[in-house]
Amino acid sequence: MTTQTHPQPLTERLEPYIAIIGPMVMILAILLFMGAVEPARYFRTSNLNLILLDAALYMPMAMAMTFVITQRGIDLSIGSIAALSGIIMAFMIKQYGFSVYVAVPIAIMLGAVMGLINGLIITRFNVPDLIGTLAMDLVYRGFALVLAKGLVLARFPDFLTDIGRGQIPGFVPIPVLIGTATMIGGYLLLTRSYFGRYTIAIGSNPEAAELTGISVNRHKVFAYVLMGAAAALAGVMLTGKLNAIQATSAPYFNLHVIAAVVVGGTSLFGGRASMIGSFAGVLLLSMMINALVTLRIEFFWQSVASGAVIVGSVALYTWMQKKDRDGAGGIMAALQSPGGQKMLRFSALLIGTLIALFAIGGLTAGDTLPSG
């Protein structure tokens, strides 16, 4: 019980840092690739500014989502919370003449209340977080549509556009400052507060947390409230950035933010949190999307790339955390096992049928019907 002498293998010693190494390696890969292919346009100051401006929007949400995911939760409603609080704030300013200095805090508080509703639905009514927040995503989006009725609200006071796209001369944009500040605040919250400590404990071992007298449900609600407030802040920043807001704004916030957090090494299975990783994850996704744009790849490929990054990083982390993988003996051995053989034949059958159908369709093809 005193000292362990056997040296730990390299992978084990690296493990605590994987969270930060993973996204860093990918960031480096993007930098190297873009440096080789398109250095002039990618590394322009104005383009780097664009990347930061894009990343800043997701930073508050990634911070809060780190807490939610660490507690083994998930929040799919953040895009709609951002849109709905942005719309209500816009109406307050445009239609009711509210001061922007009051309307912005109102929007953030509204987001917090929406998060509270999510949290209560999950903890009091025992609706699984995936279904609960997915349903509330529809509800909040619906309210946004009902209120705005397809209107685009635009032209807001300077304070709001400063939040969204203001620039400190010779320095970084204001939203980048806001985003970074929330990430630093989140880091302190995670390591220095009861809430952060209990968040990890709840995700790591909910029964143990309950046994040691931690109010599991209350801290879950706290995480969703933080998430809601952060989503509303993102809604405010988005409104300021575009100087416009509509009910269909921010459609894919949820998956983008979850991707950033997961790429950063926070485990979907709970207990493992990395705020620095989430920060790196946000930067990585923004750099990747910007690279796609710089390379003049069609906008719609973004979604393909984001999805591939999520699947790739989750699979990678799961593989690395599996302690007893040495017995498996690699991909070829897995394919040769009886189970693998059956799966292989099944996949071949499906793909073969598809190819056959295409062939039949192609051979029997007649005149084309114009859609218009």
Added chain:
Amino acid sequence: MTDTPLVQMRGITKRFGGVTALSDVNLEAYAGEVLAIVGDNGAGKSTLIKVLTGVYQPTEGEIFLDGNKITFSSHADAIEQGIDAVYQTLALADHLDPAANMFLGNELTKSVFGIPVLDNKRMKSETERVLMDRLGVQLKSLDAPTESLSGGQRQAVAIARAVYHEGLRVLVMDEPTAALGPQETARTLKLIKALKAQGLAVILISHSLDDVFEVSDRVHVQRRGRRVGVVNTADSSTQEVLGLIIGAEEVTA
């Protein structure tokens, strides 16, 4: 060993609906002794200690601590009164470091501009102190997550959490050696002896009669919800205790 038991359970009966898990069970534990509770599966060992630690409330019967009648409405009440338990699962959050686990739910804080902030440094030094002074255990690193520790080290952290409470007088240990190898088991038994030497009443639940005979002073045998005997370990044998467990022999307590 003094004459009045530190903790005494009298006439404890616990029913769950129509099922009687415990009927009229007495239990005495003295300060500075290890009382082992043995019995077959379903003999009521776990129910008995859950009543003692306030997790369950008895249907009938009374509990006395130091001769004073006490009632618990929750496990937290029992901890307050000085009765705590270390569970077989240890109830550790594996992703947190040992110090965070030891103070889980009871963190030390310092005030920064009037805001309570976790004092990770002091929790670490306190953990080091408690592990060394009370249990004689030194961990190689207090920064690594608890999941990287060995079974015995994890056990030490869980015990340290219980003994950190200065008012602790009765410690219940539920199958502490069940998942451990021979070496780790020996170390855990050493921990139990150290706690006994510090004047705690240790109540040990175990399936391993070897362990029981190694550390305990007396053995309380449960069978089908009843206490079928209490024997002094020194005057008894594995044979006798085994006979009581399976019901081949009856001794009036």
